[in-house]
């Protein structure tokens with residue numbers, strides 16, 4: 288790795304017309320090129336852009352890595368699927384706002400285009416690790432293109448994970464195929480849109496881990512996500528945008544989230560100066576119960592249970608035989624089918640990861656009483672809860688059809704009110720209680 292990494296320090300200038308990019312700059316303009324071996328560095332020296340070879344590969348990729356730490360850590364790759372096979376790669380931008388990587392024979396290896404009309408554009412590597420294209424004159428916060436809108440496998444502080452609904456832009460992370468190959472692997476992470484959107488990790492096209500919807504404080508599937516001194520996080524969901532983002536509280540901290548193909552996980556690392564290494568801070572999925580839909584429809588996963596899968600109270604295995612052989616995929620059905628002509632009530636379940644939100648309805652202004660009534664009015668409504676648990680709680684989320692991917696947390700879970708025939712109504716607060 289080290290020898291290949293050091294290849295970057297060679298500067299090869301083939302064309303005689305070239306203006307060399309000076310080492311101290313953070314920008315490239317339309318009359319400059321960035322050759323393999325040259326780099327640009329963000330203003331305070333946090334990030335560097337240049338060509339590199341990953342792992343044992345000899346292929347060359349344009350990427351961004353930390354400049355201020357000694358462990359080579361690439362956070363973004365431009366030409367993930369189209370490497371330059373020798374050291375002839377050249378990065379340039381042109382007057383119409385195209386960013387182009389070409390090789391010795393001037394073949395375009397990779398390009399990205401400005402969405403708006405460019406006027407004397409500049410390509411700049413920012414302190415945040417964002418590579419941006421902007422007009423030289425004009426608002427420096429308006430970007431014609433930015434690498435943050437085209438993530439690789441890493442989510443840096445300030446990056447949006449999710450959707451700009453106005454332009455239909457969907458920002459997702461995708462893992463590298465291997466440490467030697469940055470082309471997109473199996474694992475991806477983004478926001479699943481619905482009335483009540485939530486972050487999801489996919490393996491191929493299959494949902495693999497579900498974060499749960501945002502409850503005003505955190506993602507409901509991550510109760511350990513607490514206020515901490517290192518970073519803050521937020522989830523924005525309105526008619527224009529739906530995204531997750533975290534931000535640093537202390538500028539000196541270096542942290543990143545990365546998807547790992549090998550371990551099939553989404554890992555947060557924090558740089559530990561005294562150890563000169565990355566420390567794993569948290570990893571998703573955490574445990575067996577984090578496997579999406581493990582217990583099937585209307586099942587609930589309890590890590591301390593034996594077996595981990597149980598049917599929600601008021602439900603029984605759809606196939607007792609399969610259930611008893613620990614194949615829970617068929618899930619659970621009601622002990623007594625819901626008869627819409629009869630009276631119904633709700634049973635409160637506590638400490639949960641809220642079910643899959645694909646079939647939900649949301650109203651941010653309703654209170655609990657109105658929410659309950661709204662659910663009662665529609666016989667296919669199975670459950671409701673506050674969409675925002677801050678203070679005394681507000682908003683209304685309704686679930687329709689089967690309840691999928693519920694788990695029990697020992698701490699920090701949420702309440703969910705599940706519809707039951709009136710006869711089964713009870714004062715149970717938790718599903719496993721023997722008193723019920």
Ligand SMILES: *[C@@H]1O[C@H](CO)[C@@H](O)[C@H](O)[C@H]1NC(C)=O
Pocket residue numbers: 316317318319
């Ligand atoms: C690009 O930057 C170089 C070095 O600062 C400068 O000499 C050149 O005039 C610039 N070109 C344009 C088109 O701005």
Ligand SMILES: *[C@@H]1O[C@H](CO)[C@@H](O)[C@H](O)[C@H]1NC(C)=O
Pocket residue numbers: 381382383384385387395398
């Ligand atoms: C800039 O590059 C893009 C992509 O290669 C090309 O389509 C476009 O015509 C170029 N514009 C100019 C002004 O050279």
Ligand SMILES: *[C@@H]1O[C@H](CO)[C@@H](O)[C@H](O)[C@H]1NC(C)=O
Pocket residue numbers: 372373375390391392393394396
């Ligand atoms: C440049 O790229 C083209 C297209 O990928 C390829 O056919 C050609 O062999 C490359 N040239 C060199 C010198 O690598």
Ligand SMILES: *[C@@H]1O[C@H](CO)[C@@H](O)[C@H](O)[C@H]1NC(C)=O
Pocket residue numbers: 545546547548549550
């Ligand atoms: C993935 O995890 C393995 C260990 O499980 C580690 O060696 C490797 O560096 C990780 N890759 C990334 C991209 O973090």
Ligand SMILES: *[C@@H]1O[C@H](CO)[C@@H](O)[C@H](O)[C@H]1NC(C)=O
Pocket residue numbers: 648664665666667668687
């Ligand atoms: C019940 O809710 C579902 C899902 O939102 C909807 O498709 C259906 O029309 C509703 N039924 C009634 C009677 O309102």
